[in-house]
Amino acid sequence: xxxxxxxxxxxxxxxxxxxxxxxxxxxxxxxxxxxxxxxxxxxxxxxxxxxxxxxxxxxxxxxxxxxxxxxxxxxxxxxxxxxxxxxxxxxxxxxxxxxxxxxxxxxxxxxxxx
Amino acid sequence: xxxxxxxxxxxxxxxxxxxxxxxxxxxxxxxxxxxxxxxxxxxxxxxxxxxxxxxxxxxxxxxxxxxxxxxxxxxxxxxxxxxxxxxxxxxxxxxxxxxxxxxxxxxxxxxxxx
Numbered sequence: 001x002x003x004x005x006x007x008x009x010x011x012x013x014x015x016x017x018x019x020x021x022x023x024x025x026x027x028x029x030x031x032x033x034x035x036x037x038x039x040x041x042x043x044x045x046x047x048x049x050x051x052x053x054x055x056x057x058x059x060x061x062x063x064x065x066x067x068x069x070x071x072x073x074x075x076x077x078x079x080x081x082x083x084x085x086x087x088x089x090x091x092x093x094x095x096x097x098x099x100x101x102x103x104x105x106x107x108x109x110x111x112x113x114x
Numbered sequence: 115x116x117x118x119x120x121x122x123x124x125x126x127x128x129x130x131x132x133x134x135x136x137x138x139x140x141x142x143x144x145x146x147x148x149x150x151x152x153x154x155x156x157x158x159x160x161x162x163x164x165x166x167x168x169x170x171x172x173x174x175x176x177x178x179x180x181x182x183x184x185x186x187x188x189x190x191x192x193x194x195x196x197x198x199x200x201x202x203x204x205x206x207x208x209x210x211x212x213x214x215x216x217x218x219x220x221x222x223x224x225x226x227x228x
């Protein structure tokens with residue numbers, strides 16, 4: 001799986017859009033980009049994933065550059081409850097379906113300020 | 115229950131003591147994962163089950179760590195002769211066996227070895 005690079009920390013004002021970057025310059029054609037977040041004292045929570053098209057769900061949007069070397073997770077209207085560590089993971093299809101072992105890096109600690 | 119349940123939530127063990135950590139995955143989830151998360155770090159993969167079969171145990175740090183899932187549902191992670199470096203949060207995750215589906219994590223068990 002490709003290595004990902006994220007800034008260690010970011011701040012964002014409540015109500016504003018939080019844009020979290022991730023660099024995955026060595027990503028291969030069949031590797032997906034997954035985002036998880038971990039709120040303090042909880043287990044990681046899935047947010048969104050994509051291959052090459054931009055994706056949106058009720059939690060966030062994922063923008064992947066055309067060359068797929070980087071992506072941005074967007075939380076459109078950040079709230080205090082979005083304060084968490086956000087992990088960007090590049091992951092290929094597993095040999096065994098469903099056996100998607102996640103390789104977490106250090107992530108970005110996002111703090112939403114009132 | 116609706117989510118992945120782990121027990122106990124907290125465990126304090128004396129060095130050399132054996133411990134057993136329990137995970138109740140979401141009903142119907144074929145895949146089950148264990149991760150270890152040291153303070154300030156991202157989770158690290160320990161082992162993976164598909165139903166009752168342990169298909170990947172490459173992340174288990176030593177032969178003191180043992181995991182089982184005898185009936186393909188509840189799983190137990192056992193650590194024998196605990197040492198201080200075993201202090202961490204142990205996370206369990208489960209998922210459907212299908213492409214692209216996310217993993218659902220429990221809240222974890224915080225193990226402190228004194």
